[in-house]
Amino acid sequence: MRKKKRVGAVSPGNLYNGGKTRTRREWRGAADTLYDYSRWCVNWTRLIRFIIRPQSIKGLLRYRWMHDYIAAIDLLDRSVDGLRGNQLRIGHTEFDYIVKQIISALTIMFEADQRIGGDKKKSDKIVVFDENMMEHLSFGFPDLNRSCPQMCAVFARSAVSQHSAHYYIDVAEQYGITGDVCTMPKAELGVAIEQDFPDIGNCMIHCNTTCDTSLMGNSIEDMFYGKPSFALAAPEHIEDELVMEYAADEIKDAIAFIEKQTGSKWDWAAYFHNMKMFNEMTRSFLEILDMQKTDYPQLPENNYALHREVYYTRMLNGRLEDLVKVEKNIRRLMYKGYKHRDIMCSEVRHRALVWGVQGEFYTNFPNWLIECWGIVPITHFMNLTSTSIYADEDTPENREQAYYDLADLHVKMLMRNRSEGGFRLGVEDVWRFCEEYRCDMIIMYEQIACKAMTGYHGIYEEGAAERGIKIVWVTHSLLDTRKASRQAMRDEVNLYMRTVLNETPLAPELEVIDDGNAW
Amino acid sequence: MKDLKTLTFYEELIAGTDNDCLRAAREDGRLMIGYNCNQLPEVLLDLPGCVSVRMRAPGVSSMDVGTYYMTSLNCEYCRAIVEMCFDGGYNFLDCVFDSYACSQMADAIDNIDKLGICRSSNSRFFVARVDTPIKSDENAVRHLARMCKARVLDRLHDEFGIDVSDEAILKAVEEHNRMCALLNEIGSYRKLEHPVITGYEFAVICLATYSAPHDIMIGKLRETLAELKTREADPKDAFRIRVVVAGSEVDDPDFIKMIESTGALVVADRYCFGSFPDRMEISLPSHEAGSGADNASEDLLTSICRQYVKRCQCPRHMDRNKIDQRKDYLAELVREYNADGIIVQQMNFCNFWPYERAAIAHIIPEKYDIPVLSMDRPYSSGMSGQLRTRVQAFIESTEIKRLRKGMKHA
Numbered sequence: 068m069r070k071k072k073r074v075g076a077v078s079p080g081n082l083y084n085g086g087k088t089r090t091r092r093e094w095r096g097a098a099d100t101l102y103d104y105s106r107w108c109v110n111w112t113r114l115i116r117f118i119i120r121p122q123s124i125k126g127l128l129r130y131r132w133m134h135d136y137i138a139a140i141d142l143l144d145r146s147v148d149g150l151r152g153n154q155l156r157i158g159h160t161e162f163d164y165i166v167k168q169i170i171s172a173l174t175i176m177f178e179a180d181q182r183i184g185g186d187k188k189k190s191d192k193i194v195v196f197d198e199n200m201m202e203h204l205s206f207g208f209p210d211l212n213r214s215c216p217q218m219c220a221v222f223a224r225s226a227v228s229q230h231s232a233h234y235y236i237d238v239a240e241q242y243g244i245t246g247d248v249c250t251m252p253k254a255e256l257g258v259a260i261e262q263d264f265p266d267i268g269n270c271m272i273h274c275n276t277t278c279d280t281s282l283m284g285n286s287i288e289d290m291f292y293g294k295p296s297f298a299l300a301a302p303e304h305i306e307d308e309l310v311m312e313y314a315a316d317e318i319k320d321a322i323a324f325i326e327k328q329t330g331s332k333w334d335w336a337a338y339f340h341n342m343k344m345f346n347e348m349t350r351s352f353l354e355i356l357d358m359q360k361t362d363y364p365q366l367p368e369n370n371y372a373l374h375r376e377v378y379y380t381r382m383l384n385g386r387l388e389d390l391v392k393v394e395k396n397i398r399r400l401m402y403k404g405y406k407h408r409d410i411m412c413s414e415v416r417h418r419a420l421v422w423g424v425q426g427e428f429y430t431n432f433p434n435w436l437i438e439c440w441g442i443v444p445i446t447h448f449m450n451l452t453s454t455s456i457y458a459d460e461d462t463p464e465n466r467e468q469a470y471y472d473l474a475d476l477h478v479k480m481l482m483r484n485r486s487e488g489g490f491r492l493g494v495e496d497v498w499r500f501c502e503e504y505r506c507d508m509i510i511m512y513e514q515i516a517c518k519a520m521t522g523y524h525g526i527y528e529e530g531a532a533e534r535g536i537k538i539v540w541v542t543h544s545l546l547d548t549r550k551a552s553r554q555a556m557r558d559e560v561n562l563y564m565r566t567v568l569n570e571t572p573l574a575p576e577l578e579v580i581d582d583g584n585a586w
Numbered sequence: 587m588k589d590l591k592t593l594t595f596y597e598e599l600i601a602g603t604d605n606d607c608l609r610a611a612r613e614d615g616r617l618m619i620g621y622n623c624n625q626l627p628e629v630l631l632d633l634p635g636c637v638s639v640r641m642r643a644p645g646v647s648s649m650d651v652g653t654y655y656m657t658s659l660n661c662e663y664c665r666a667i668v669e670m671c672f673d674g675g676y677n678f679l680d681c682v683f684d685s686y687a688c689s690q691m692a693d694a695i696d697n698i699d700k701l702g703i704c705r706s707s708n709s710r711f712f713v714a715r716v717d718t719p720i721k722s723d724e725n726a727v728r729h730l731a732r733m734c735k736a737r738v739l740d741r742l743h744d745e746f747g748i749d750v751s752d753e754a755i756l757k758a759v760e761e762h763n764r765m766c767a768l769l770n771e772i773g774s775y776r777k778l779e780h781p782v783i784t785g786y787e788f789a790v791i792c793l794a795t796y797s798a799p800h801d802i803m804i805g806k807l808r809e810t811l812a813e814l815k816t817r818e819a820d821p822k823d824a825f826r827i828r829v830v831v832a833g834s835e836v837d838d839p840d841f842i843k844m845i846e847s848t849g850a851l852v853v854a855d856r857y858c859f860g861s862f863p864d865r866m867e868i869s870l871p872s873h874e875a876g877s878g879a880d881n882a883s884e885d886l887l888t889s890i891c892r893q894y895v896k897r898c899q900c901p902r903h904m905d906r907n908k909i910d911q912r913k914d915y916l917a918e919l920v921r922e923y924n925a926d927g928i929i930v931q932q933m934n935f936c937n938f939w940p941y942e943r944a945a946i947a948h949i950i951p952e953k954y955d956i957p958v959l960s961m962d963r964p965y966s967s968g969m970s971g972q973l974r975t976r977v978q979a980f981i982e983s984t985e986i987k988r989l990r991k992g993m994k995h996a
Contacts (some may be wrong), residue, residue: 243944283941304717313729522693526654
């Protein structure tokens with residue numbers, strides 16, 4: 068159990084009074100509060116600059132989902148809850164870049180959007196990617212833009228404002244989709260039914276990652292999209308090496324499809340250059356993971372998971388050089404914090420592995436775990452997606468290998484390699500990671516409509532009991548707060564900590580927070 | 587109509603997971619091969635010396651253990667299979683081939699495998715995974731053939747010494763085709779204006795073909811066919827409309843009985859465990875003896891896999907042409923069997939069918955002007971009063987539509 072006196076307020080305190088916005092900013096000591104406030108101002112400036120552009124104003128008036136982005140800064144504040152010093156700076160480095168990228172993605176979309184009089188030529192240079200698509204497929208098409216409208220209209224927006232997906236979920240349910248399937252593809256389908264996706268792109272690539280429901284949602288969205296599309300199949304049983312040939316064949320066909328539809332040619336030089344950058348990011352990531360194994364982990368897992376696996380990769384259009392710079396900055400800050408033996412809260416009581424699909428409407432839940440109970444989430448299965456180093460030198464052998472590398476990245480796409488990849492990746496790795504990262508606790512998200520993970524419920528329970536690992540089940544419904552609210556998620560942890568472990572919270576005022584109506 | 591004499595035989599076959607025919611086959615030294623999905627070529631599991639058994643959970647009442655391991659958030663069919671294994675219902679299996687077509691079923695099979703449920707009674711027991719493709723193109727055909735060779739045929743040969751030569755496969759195909767031809771001839775009586783077989787009776791017979799050795803079924807089906815040739819339909823229509831039932835797993839003929847008890851005759855069955863398309867014959871002209879065709883153009887296994895991939899009607903096949911083709915296929919069944927509408931159903935908590943069902947409910951009435959009843963249901967739903975009411979309402983609305991159409995034409 069490690070303790071450290073904190074600068075500023077001991078805990079963030081009660082920031083909510085039942086309204087939309089927070090009642091005050093957190094006091095982090097003079098230097099950190101000033102730093103935090105300066106980043107707040109910088110991000111507001113970015114947002115204002117974006118929204119006064121004519122195409123952005125048209126987008127704001129045309130699309131219902133755009134309105135929620137007014138709360139983007141609130142997301143930023145939430146994501147750095149309780150952080151101090153280097154960790155606060157790392158949090159801002161990550162999230163400020165996410166804001167920048169969301170703005171960039173929206174700008175590209177609106178400038179090309181045919182529904183609001185966008186430029187047709189720009190639209191023709193866009194290939195629409197499903198949000199669960201492996202972005203590396205765009206590495207070899209430097210003259211094309213990859214765009215992912217679902218990310219802006221549903222996923223990122225849900226993190227910004229917790230109630231934002233409800234309307235589109237209801238639309239999909241009125242169309243006939245049942246209430247027991249995952250809300251993410253359902254909300255995306257709702258947007259498609261309402262014709263609320265920007266009309267962009269020459270063609271679309273969709274896929275069966277992350278899961279069965281996502282596959283099905285895409286099939287109907289494809290119908291509404293109405294332009295040429297390619298369904299990029301990823302084999303399901305990825306523990307079997309025999310499936311890779313199928314995956315590689317699919318990659319080849321997808322590249323041929325994009326070439327045919329857009330007239331662009333696959334550029335090997337660009338591909339290997341981008342892959343080099345990507346490998347550099349992976350190496351940096353492996354260093355971060357190593358540091359998380361020590362007594363002084365420097366990154367709250369949610370921030371890094373969102374930063375690396377969720378937003379960066381989906382939003383970016385192959386400008387990996389910028390990412391490498393950000394990674395270097397994070398690494399520098401991280402080492403500085405480690406040197407000072409910084410810890411994330413006043414007292415580290417438990418090291419937790421976070422497993423399962425996180426509640427997108429409550430991305431700062433891990434911050435709450437740290438602040439309220441001293442549970443430090445070390446790493447998350449979203450983080451543990453791609454840690455391989457791929458061929459990045461342009462040689463004839465590597466060109467053939469590249470199809471298999473892309474296939475590997477595709478089958479191991481975000482989330483699905485753990486949730487759908489089979490027993491070894493979904494269950495046995497949990498115990499391995501607990502040992503490697505010295506975790507005594509698992510925060511197990513149970514997304515009530517995610518059938519992939521819930522199917523292992525009993526096996527997880529028995530495995531954890533056998534190994535003496537504490538397992539805390541946290542139920543949520545991904546985008547739908549009506550089925551399990553933020554407080555309901557907190558209550559499950561409160562109950563476990565008080566009754567099973569007989570512990571008292573570090574910050575009792577955080578056990579119940581009146582944020583049911585907040586962004 | 588007079589009772590179908592052979593019906594009791596089929597009903598006994600499907601009353602539990604095990605039956606007299608399977609027991610007799612085991613006594614003959616044949617292997618019991620469990621499987622869970624029609625995307626896995628069944629004929630490869632019916633090679634000489636093997637009997638395929640499609641897994642289901644008849645009569646399962648409580649799913650407590652299945653629910654403990656898989657939670658109540660998962661499909662009841664999958665939970666019921668786990669429960670049935672815990673209850674010892676599948677202790678007679680020598681192995682299980684999982685198609686990995688659905689994550690919930692994959693988890694169920696993982697539970698069976700990792701908890702060693704069936705292995706406790708049979709040390710030879712193993713579970714093998716066969717990744718089945720998600721599209722119906724040539725990549726998919728090649729992939730399925732590769733998987734079947736390595737994960738089914740090689741495994742059966744290595745573990746049990748089963749003959750997996752082309753001759754053995756052709757023999758299994760021939761037997762499969764004989765059975766399918768007979769079943770389809772029986773099913774074709776449903777096309778008649780006054781069918782001499784009900785949907786329930788056909789569902790029982792069809793389901794029995796998944797639960798017994800094909801060679802035994804062939805003899806019995808012949809007997810049933812002979813019986814139908816002389817069976818007389820009721821002089822007055824007992825049914826008000828004719829429907830095609832589509833959707834996810836229906837391994838409980840009581841569900842069909844429930845539909846028919848409300849006045850809707852089930853004339854075609856496009857659901858998992860139904861006859862479309864799983865009981866279609868496998869056509870291999872270039873591989874038939876004396877065909878004179880160039881056999882070198884494609885190996886036998888690939889030809890078989892091509893048929894399974896191309897005819898698959900599972901909503902997980904995500905290529906756009908297949909998405910459209912599935913709706914065309916249903917409309918074609920309605921036309922061929924002179925049906926008045928479609929009942930599309932799905933089991934609760936299914937991942938695939940909620941989307942496909944919604945799409946069918948929108949596209950079929952719009953594009954083909956065919957009424958559709960869309961509903962979800964629990965695993966055992968033969969007694970559901972709620973579903974009964976919905977079917978009754980559908981019958982009434984379809985009759986009204988038919989009347990209006992008639993008035994328009996007049």
